[in-house]
Amino acid sequence: MLLLAAAPEKLLGFSSFDFALFPDAPLPDSIVRLPKTGRLAGRASTLSLEGLLALEPDLVVDCGSADDTWISQARRVHARSHIPWVLITAPWPPRRSSC
Numbered sequence: 262m263l264l265l266a267a268a269p270e271k272l273l274g275f276s277s278f279d280f281a282l283f284p285d286a287p288l289p290d291s292i293v294r295l296p297k298t299g300r301l302a303g304r305a306s307t308l309s310l311e312g313l314l315a316l317e318p319d320l321v322v323d324c325g326s327a328d329d330t331w332i333s334q335a336r337r338v339h340a341r342s343h344i345p346w347v348l349i350t351a352p353w354p355p356r357r358s359s360c
Contacts, residue, residue, distance in 0.1 A: 263322070263324065263349070264322055265292065269289075269291075269292055271319075272292070272295055273295070273296075273298070273316050273317075273318055274295045274296040274297060274298040274316070275295060275296075275297055275298065276297070276298055276299060276300045276301065276308070276323075277297055277299070277300060278297070279297070280292075280293045298312070298313075298316060299312065301313060301321065301323070301335075301338060302323065302331050302334040302335050302338065306334075310338060310341055310342060313338070313342060313344070314342060318344055319344075319345075320344065320345050320346075320347065321338075321339075321344055321345070321346045321347070322347045322349070323335065323346065323347070323348050323349070324348070324349035324350070324351065325349075325350070325351065326350065326351070327348055327350040331348075332348065335348055
């Protein structure tokens with residue numbers, strides 16, 4: 262979702278985000294129609310390496326809670342695909358601020 266704000270024209274799809282759940286979101290059809298590509302890493306992985314290569318991405322951006330297994334899988338996919346991978350780790354679900 263970070264890239265949606267910064268460079269929406271660069272997006273090829275979303276791993277699993279479903280815009281149908283947010284019908285009133287003020288987004289252009291070109292974004293809403295982007296495909297769900299599937300998850301590339303983690304227990305719920307649904308996107309194969311071949312599927313990733315078919316998308317011809319310049320960069321994979323992944324965010325969420327990353328454990329050692331997730332990081333290892335990301336490194337393996339990068340080593341086999343040679344596609345740069347940015348992994349942004351953050352606790353999920355987000356913690357409420359105590360401020």
